[in-house]
Amino acid sequence: MSALSVQETGIPGLLLVQLPVHEDSRGWFKENWQRTKMVAAGLPDFRPVQNNVSFNSTPGTTRGIHAEPWDKYVAVIGGAVFGAWVDLRAGESFGKSFSTKLGPGQAVFVPRGVGNGFQTLEPDTGYSYLVTEHWSEKAKSGYTFLNLADSSVKIPWPIALELATVSEADKTHPQLEEVTPVQPRKTLVLGANGQLGRALVAAAPSDGTFEFVSRSQLDITDQSQLGAVDFSGYKTVINAAAYTSVDEAETAVGRREAWATNVTALGHLAAVCTAHDLTLVHLSSDYVFDGEQEVYTEEDSLCPLGVYGQSKAAGDAVVSQVTKHYVVRTSWVVGDGKNFVATMAQLARDGVDPAVINDQHGRLSFASDLARGILHLLDSPAPYGTYNLSNDGEPVSWELVARKVFALLGHDANRVTPTSSVEYQKGRIGMAPRPANSTLDLEKIRGAGFTPRDQFEALSEYLAKESTGV
Structure with missing residues (x-):
């Protein structure tokens, strides 16, 4: 035998x-x-x-x-x-x-x-x-x-x-x-108009194996739209769609919208991926933590502070039940669209001298590097599960990032003045709590064969492209 x-x-x-x-x-x-x-x-x-x-x-x-x-x-x-x-x-x-x-x-x-x-x-x-x-x-x-x-x-x-x-x-x-050759199953990217979605458009192969849809084309909060999709032609779904209005999520309307998109709709998507044996890639956030630790690994317990973080933590739990899943946890995202670096760059050019928080620490995550990391996970034999993914380098404050932006654009970095989170929130109603520490441990993603770039190397490249419009 x-x-x-x-x-x-x-x-x-x-x-x-x-x-x-x-x-x-x-x-x-x-x-x-x-x-x-x-x-x-x-x-x-x-x-x-x-x-x-x-x-x-x-x-x-x-x-x-x-x-x-x-x-x-x-x-x-x-x-x-x-x-x-x-x-x-x-x-x-x-x-x-x-x-x-x-x-x-x-x-x-x-x-x-x-x-x-x-x-x-x-x-x-x-x-x-x-x-x-x-x-x-x-x-x-x-x-x-x-x-x-x-x-x-x-x-x-x-x-x-x-x-x-x-x-x-x-x-x-x-x-x-x-014979017309059989084409491979596609990867469906949801939220193609967001910062990560646009980066995936730029990074993905142009051989027709990736399909990109915006929320206007497919709104996953609408079960009828999701049910009308023939998923038999796909092998992977990358969910780059999410409710991300952190402060608005603290309102009655925002709370409902955050949970509708980040939890309920995600649950329906997860069920579809399970039924069709698809790989689901989902973007998570540093907001699932309370910021009391200096560094967070993939194994640390979730402990969100605000509604947005709570909805993302619940979404992570939903996705983890899909057999083939990657939860990609990131922080301080910078890409093509509204983000902190773009705002600081505009203030520098407009002659505005900002006061920037200096008691929240973490690392920048450039959408282009997030896209490369996600594609690496899909192309590698990396086990399914949760992976922290940000740029590398020493953890920094928002103030230091702002000063770096000013300096790289040829402006006086001393135009940026430090302020505390408590001082910054005075007079601002409805601000959501933020984690004081958002630094993510990157050993697991390195072990999977992906080496994140230094955040300031990526920042220099980002600002150079923004300045030239390339």
């Missing part, structure tokens, strides 16, 4: 599984699908939703080659088949093939877009296949086909096709040169 093992085949993602088969005088028994053991052995945790069984009474029954719009796991439950697979996905491996004989001791994991064909070799042969989407007539429109006798792939069918039992439909499928 062979041990359970998962082997690569030469087609990316197509995996051959060796299954232990227990035999005696009565017959045989095997664990055809055992999630825990097989995932540990190297099979993707693909979470099937439907099990189909095919039975063929005579040798030579031949089916295929069909590339379906889902992943599947194929195993023989009696008899033997000759299996053939051809990569029909766009990319360098398009047209690459793999074939082997399958008995009860073998199974194959077939990723979406890889064409599957088989030929029965023994009487009364059956096989089962688990799939990750429910079959429907609508889903069938997403199939891609290749001719069993394609002249370029040249699959070595043990029984000649002219002697085999083949359906009329399978006889008429196109040759490889006529």
Whole structure:
């Protein structure tokens, strides 16, 4: 009896599984699908939703080659088949093939877009296949086909096709040169008009694998809009949409809006991602902490001060229940749009000498670096979970940042005067409490292979681009 093992085949993602088969005088028994053991052995945790069984009474029954719009796991439950697979996905491996004989001791994991064909070799042969989407007539429109006798792939069918039992439909499928390659599932970015959304537009590959929508195009607080989206064509959702009016969240209207967007709508989005087995990337905030510690790790307990922070903390808890998730926690975001650095730059040019808080400390997080870090997580084998992500460097106060902005723009940094949080809030009604310390520990994101830039290096580049309009 062979041990359970998962082997690569030469087609990316197509995996051959060796299954232990227990035999005696009565017959045989095997664990055809055992999630825990097989995932540990190297099979993707693909979470099937439907099990189909095919039975063929005579040798030579031949089916295929069909590339379906889902992943599947194929195993023989009696008899033997000759299996053939051809990569029909766009990319360098398009047209690459793999074939082997399958008995009860073998199974194959077939990723979406890889064409599957088989030929029965023994009487009364059956096989089962688990799939990750429910079959429907609508889903069938997403199939891609290749001719069993394609002249370029040249699959070595043990029984000649002219002697085999083949359906009329399978006889008429196109040759490889006529096949339109299967495109990869997309990444959907919500909140494309925000600072992070715009940075992702600039940083993401321009090969059509990313789709960007603004709130005017898809408002996740509207369940009917969310329910109308066909998520079968996506693999990842990046949620860059949020209610971020920190002070307004302290009002009766703002409180409702903050929770509606940052919690309730996020819960609906999380449910969709769970149902479709999508990866959900969600942007979190330093406001989930009270600022009493000097540095916060991903493991520290959430303890928000104000309504905005409370809604973000609740949202983090919601997202953490999605199997495939990245909660990206950041602080002091600077990008294309309204932000502290842009405000200080305008004040410097307008001749205004600001008083800036000097008892709140943290690090800047430039949207361009956040975007690069998020794309790195998606492209790497980084485990799912929460990651702190900001720029690097010594923690600084808002006052020091303002002074740096003035100096980099050629203005006198002494025009910036320090003030305390208490003094700044005098006369200002409805200001939300802010964490005194927002510094995030970056060891986990470094361990995932991403090195954040120094915040002042990024600040210099940001101001240079802003000055030139590039």
